[in-house]
Amino acid sequence: MDPLRTSDPARIAGHRLLGRLGEGGMGVVYLARSAGGALIALKVVRGEYADDTGFRARFRREVAVARRVTGPWTVRLVDAAPDAEEPWLATEFVPGPSLAEAVVRHGPFPVRGLRVLGARLAEALHGLHEAGLVHRDLKPGNVLLAPDGPRLIDFGIARAPDDTSLTADGVVVGTPGYLPPEQAGGPAGVAAGPAGDVFSLGCVLVYAATGRPPFGTGPVDALLYRAVHDAPDTAGVPGELAHVLERCLEKDPARRPAARDLAHGLAGDAGRAPAGGPDADASPFGQVDESSAPWLPEPVVRLIAQRSAAALDLPDVDDTESCGTSEPAPGPERSPAGTAEGDSTGRPDRSRADLPPASGRRRFLAATGGAVLLAAGGATALWAANRDGSAPPEARPGKPRPTIALHGDLSGPDKETGRAQERGLRLAVEQFNARPGRPLTLAVRAEDDGGDPAAARRIAERLAGDPAVLAVVGPTTDATAEAALAAYDTALLPVVAVSPGANTHSLQGYRSFCHARVTDTVLAFYLNVYLRGAAASRRVGIVQDRAADHHGWEIGSTLSKLLHEDGHPQVPKVVSALRRDFRPPVDTLLAAGADSVVFAGRYERAALAAKVLHDRRFTGARAAAQAILDTRFLTAAGDAAEGWLAVAPVADPTALTAGAAFTAAYERRFGGPPPRYAAEAYDATGLVLAGIGGLKTSRPTRRGLLAAVRGTPYQGVVKKLAFKKDTGELVIGADNGVFLWRVERGDFRCRGPAPVTVPT
Known part of the structure; x- marks a missing residue:
């Protein structure tokens, strides 16, 4: 639970606010104590949404539905004011997991x-x-x-x-x-x-x-x-x-x-x-x-017990009443100056009287039942007793320093990407720590999952359980991200990922996840523009490889849909994950008149298709997404890799005007030019560090940092990072961070930003 802010009221309609449980684009959720002493979750809608008649009507309907739900295994509505200037509703609360x-x-x-x-x-x-x-x-x-x-x-x-x-x-x-x-x-x-x-x-x-x-x-x-x-x-x-x-x-x-x-x-x-x-x-x-x-x-019982114990430290009802409650009011109680009721500074009253004896707290906990709080967006459950509000106590002797962690594949199949991201993170933190007037000094922690989803899950639980860890950059792959994100989300630990591309990570609705790159689905848009524009393709052949699962589906099906909407001829072909001989599907595309080929799959099987096209002396455009942007594609395909193009959300910072300072700093620190994904990780870390700096405190909380990261745009070396406040979705602008890479003379060379329009 985060403390109340100076702009927060002390009470709302007689309910004493204890702290902030969550904040979203549409409002704030407070932990509060009702006049009768029960712990409640109180959701307050922002004024700008309350002015929307359609939104207010939906909120009234939500309250009406909640009033009709009375069974023992559903949450109970405690109080609500849908017609208040800032509408609110309060529900029962228990510190239990979903x-x-x-x-x-x-x-x-x-x-x-x-x-x-x-x-x-x-x-x-x-x-x-x-x-x-x-x-x-x-x-x-x-x-x-x-x-x-x-x-x-x-x-x-x-x-x-x-x-x-x-x-x-x-x-x-x-x-x-x-x-x-x-x-x-x-x-x-x-x-x-x-x-x-x-x-x-x-x-x-x-x-x-x-x-x-x-x-x-x-x-x-x-x-x-x-x-x-x-x-x-x-x-x-x-x-x-x-x-x-x-x-x-x-x-x-x-x-x-x-x-x-x-x-x-x-x-x-x-x-x-x-x-x-x-x-x-x-x-x-x-x-x-x-x-x-x-x-x-039994482990779930222990988890509930731990969170219940945390609730014992909340102010008791007697101490709440002793602070001088007034008669219930229809909305937030504020001082005449418009600030929250409290001391002469306008801050909400949080005196030592808010710390009752443990026995009183236990009496209250035993008296409370009930269930839930609804997040500000109305669709997500947040729990008060998570360790996400813990501030790393940097000032206390013997306590670890607040930390930014790298979660990546540092020894497995994608170690080149993982190690590049680790170096980018370390460079950003070292530069932050060298600044005069910084609010705190940060440590770096690198965790290696070796590309193993099971190890990724264990690492996520370990990092989430360490209150010194303020934020995480990573994981490296889609599989490890899928395994880890739930644990990070449980602790509301901010996670910024720059290499996983599956659209499903964003669709899961994780509250703490910041997807700092366009998804694979969006990359299909750039492939469509390239093929119909620079490549001047008259008929596009698409190989959708089922072995690539999410990636193959998102690239292949989305590209096919875009071409269909544009009325452009195409020849789609879905290939079984069991197939190793790509001669039949390639020959089918060529026989149908395809003069360009897109492989919607990963590097190892793209190399098989590349060899068949090379044997058939095919000279048309050959393209894929970032999954082939890998030295292993070059090794596996050999001469057949020459001329292949990859559309990828990664830059060559040495070719960017904005990348000169980063490139020089990287070379001084590590003795060579920055590899792919080092600049992206540097930017992701910079986003987190800007959030920490903006909080201007030596004891930032995870929840406060997440709000800062999502709420403030950050101009990085490669692109501008900005997120929608209500959904956390990456805002895609002209500065999108998507580039074209072509195999020339046996290596990938960056050919500049991917075009966004087809020349007329």
């Missing part, structure tokens, strides 16, 4: 835990459906875990089944990978009914049982297609539950069980809730299990 976090950190659930989880979530859905609503976004991140049972959260897009206001324009609402077929692939305006929630619950339970979603991961288009057409992957689901979940995942909504029937079916002896669950005696779905066996895995 299901997504629990599975990422501690693995799949046992059978008993799956039964309790499924039965109680089905009961929550039944209550929602009885109230005439559907949730429409049930996913692991929207399930909180508490010792007495799960809680279903986030009703921001819950609607009546016949309400199609969100889908009238054809936009898919919800989270791909957990959407039912009728929501993922139906025509615009088709209502999502209660059966869709049951399908999503089946997906959630498969995830809890196996650690992976039933329709895999990948680009959004692929996830939506699989939900509509493919059978779910339930391998690893315990046999006694597999049949139940397969019924939930039927493509036909009419064949799925109702939520009430599902709750009854799962609430056997193993599925009954633990003693003491909310309203357990009144539950129609099963009697309370008198056994003491926990329903949660």
